[in-house]
Amino acid sequence: MTDTPPAEPHDPYAKQPGQGGPAGQPGPPPYGQQASGQQAPQGGPQPYGQQQPWGQQAPGGGAGYQQAGQPLRPEDEKLWSTLIHVGGILFGFIPALVGYLVLKDRGPFIREHTRQALNFQITMTIASVVGALLWIVLVGYLISAAVAIVILVFSILAALAANKGEYYKYPLTIEFIKA
Secondary structure: OOOOOOOOOOOOOOOOOOOOOHHHOOOOOOOOOOOOOOOOOOOOOOOOOOOOOOOOOOOOOOOOOOOOOOOOOHHHHHHHHHHHHHHHHHHOOHHHHHHHHHHOOOOHHHHHHHHHHHHHHHHHHHHHHHHHHHHHHOOHHHHHHHHHHHHHHHHHHHHHHHHHOOOOOOOOOOOOOOO
16 A cells, blocks of 8 residues: 555635745735725726725716606606506506605606595595495495496596696595695
8 A cells, every 4th residue: 555645625715826926925816806005097997896986986877867856757747647547447546655655746747646546546445445345235236346437437537638748637536635
């Protein structure tokens, strides 16, 4: 048998062959990092994996985003108003509530449409609950069917008006949220 020296355990932090210079001088930095004491050119992008300096923005970052509270463009107001009215057909008062809370300060058109939609959807939710309670006496199904038809018809009319840029006031609506 031949005697072999025991294998030394692998040390991942040990200097690898080819790293470092003669007499303990540091070698080149790992891939993707700058050598110590060097910085990226001013205004240029930082290397991958490093944060941008405080107060500076990455190139191309932030473009196309609006700060909260800035008015929407008229076509965006029409689009969001239309979507909120149509969303009420599928999801009840939730789209109107979220739209009102998020978009009410973004313009008078969107504020009025989200307010009207929210008032209408709350009124229809109350009517739906009354209809559900009256199912016991067999007239509730008529109320529930009427509520579903009213929601469908008036939400479509409101969405069409919003898409044209016109204001719309839902009929049969209790005004919970005042202008």
